[in-house]
Amino acid sequence: MQANWMDIRHDFPILSRTVRDGRPLVYLDNAATTQKPNQVVDTITDYYRHHNANTHRAVYALAEESTELYESARDKVAGFINASDRSEIVFVRGTTEAINMVAYAWGRANVGKGDVVVTTEYEHHSNIVPWQLLTQEKGASLRYIPMDDEGYLMLDALDDILAEGRTKMVAFSMMSNVLGTITDVEHITSRCRRAGVTTLVDGAQAVPHMRVDVESLGCDFFAFSGHKMMGPTGVGVLWARKPMLEKMRPFHGGGDMIREVHKYESTWNDLPYKFEAGTPNIADVVGLGAAVDYLKHIGMGNVRRHERELTAYALARMADVPGLTLYGPRDPDRRGGVISFNFADVHPHDVAQIMDEDGVAIRSGHHCAQVLMERLDVAATSRASFYVYNTKEEVDVLVGALRKVARVFKLE
Numbered sequence: 001m002q003a004n005w006m007d008i009r010h011d012f013p014i015l016s017r018t019v020r021d022g023r024p025l026v027y028l029d030n031a032a033t034t035q036k037p038n039q040v041v042d043t044i045t046d047y048y049r050h051h052n053a054n055t056h057r058a059v060y061a062l063a064e065e066s067t068e069l070y071e072s073a074r075d076k077v078a079g080f081i082n083a084s085d086r087s088e089i090v091f092v093r094g095t096t097e098a099i100n101m102v103a104y105a106w107g108r109a110n111v112g113k114g115d116v117v118v119t120t121e122y123e124h125h126s127n128i129v130p131w132q133l134l135t136q137e138k139g140a141s142l143r144y145i146p147m148d149d150e151g152y153l154m155l156d157a158l159d160d161i162l163a164e165g166r167t168k169m170v171a172f173s174m175m176s177n178v179l180g181t182i183t184d185v186e187h188i189t190s191r192c193r194r195a196g197v198t199t200l201v202d203g204a205q206a207v208p209h210m211r212v213d214v215e216s217l218g219c220d221f222f223a224f225s226g227h228k229m230m231g232p233t234g235v236g237v238l239w240a241r242k243p244m245l246e247k248m249r250p251f252h253g254g255g256d257m258i259r260e261v262h263k264y265e266s267t268w269n270d271l272p273y274k275f276e277a278g279t280p281n282i283a284d285v286v287g288l289g290a291a292v293d294y295l296k297h298i299g300m301g302n303v304r305r306h307e308r309e310l311t312a313y314a315l316a317r318m319a320d321v322p323g324l325t326l327y328g329p330r331d332p333d334r335r336g337g338v339i340s341f342n343f344a345d346v347h348p349h350d351v352a353q354i355m356d357e358d359g360v361a362i363r364s365g366h367h368c369a370q371v372l373m374e375r376l377d378v379a380a381t382s383r384a385s386f387y388v389y390n391t392k393e394e395v396d397v398l399v400g401a402l403r404k405v406a407r408v409f410k411l412e
């Protein structure tokens with residue numbers, strides 16, 4: 001299907017609103033969260049209006065409908081990332097919860113004193129802090145794959161770490177939320193498999209923007225969030241191969257995750273319910289299913305092509321803005337639609353505030369990546385991030401607003 005970008009925008013009423021005294025909104029903070037199309041909002045509303053009941057627990061009609069909607073979202077997600085079995089899809093609150101679940105339920109049973117957990121210099125805090133907690137508790141150590149000046153991982157360092165023979169886990173993101181760098185996942189997973197090392201891929205910035213096939217990536221765990229792919233907040237996914245999930249102890253204890261409970265012991269429900277304790281976030285899971293339908297209708301190849309084109313156009317135009325430093329890879333084939341930048345000594349919050357006067361919503365700060373900020377030797381950056389509904393005209397507005405910042409701070 002050839003996607004029609006203007007038609008897509010009609011599905012997002014928020015994109016037609018104005019801000020700050022009538023300026024058209026130019027929403028460029030998609031790496032933080034994306035907007036939601038009518039199809040997702042309507043699905044959630046329809047669920048509450050017509051089907052709301054608790055899942056898996058009752059035999060009446062509404063409960064059956066609710067369970068059916070919830071479980072069919074699992075099928076949609078499994079198909080979307082090419083999981084070989086629907087029971088490998090565990091619904092969680094988001095990427096953060098998924099990684100914490102692995103660090104607790106897998107990590108506490110498999111990482112011990114003297115062991116090594118490896119991550120990278122361009123991770124989000126959610127793929128650093130859970131490993132710090134684990135390694136500190138266990139007397140293990142946390143090591144980093146370094147990054148070069150263009151924002152690529154220096155993967156030879158991984159070979160050296162693996163050769164020491166103490167590594168238990170390598171956890172890394174498929175795409176940096178600050179630099180847009182796309183990680184060569186198979187390069188890492190193939191080396192780890194050979195060394196008998198478990199891998200976790202943080203797919204928060206990848207699943208919304210490119211085709212992801214968990215089978216061919218060769219990782220053991222894969223995590224992502226619904227709200228960055230047009231779905232609602234508060235829902236995400238942990239994928240892992242069935243034997244891996246079967247071996248793991250539960251993360252949360254409570255209703256639905258058990259088979260039998262006695263005074264002093266319990267047995268666990270089948271997968272994936274062993275990891276879905278308590279009443280799930282039913283309406284938002286159903287909404288995530290609608291987001292998957294929406295993205296599939298556009299086609300992930302079209303999403304990637306559009307963002308690649310927009311990023312190449314933006315990088316070329318931004319290169320001419322006086323005083324602007326751009327971070328991350330120059331090659332649009334090796335990066336996604338996330339562009340971080342700084343103006344000499346101007347604080348990124350001041351940049352974002354001036355852009356906001358023109359209706360341009362960008363992010364400024366450390367983007368939950370302070371280790372990366374240290375590596376770049378900056379306190380913060382400004383960041384523009386695109387999605388499938390953004391246009392070249394919006395990039396032009398962005399560049400115009402950047403030129404205004406350059407004028408205000410006399411950088412021309």
Ligand SMILES: Cc1ncc(COP(=O)(O)O)c(C=O)c1O
Nearest residue numbers: 094095096124126173177204225
């Ligand atoms: C690469 C990456 N990992 C993890 C997260 C955390 O996602 P969430 O806050 O949805 O759990 C984000 C969010 O910005 C991210 O960009």
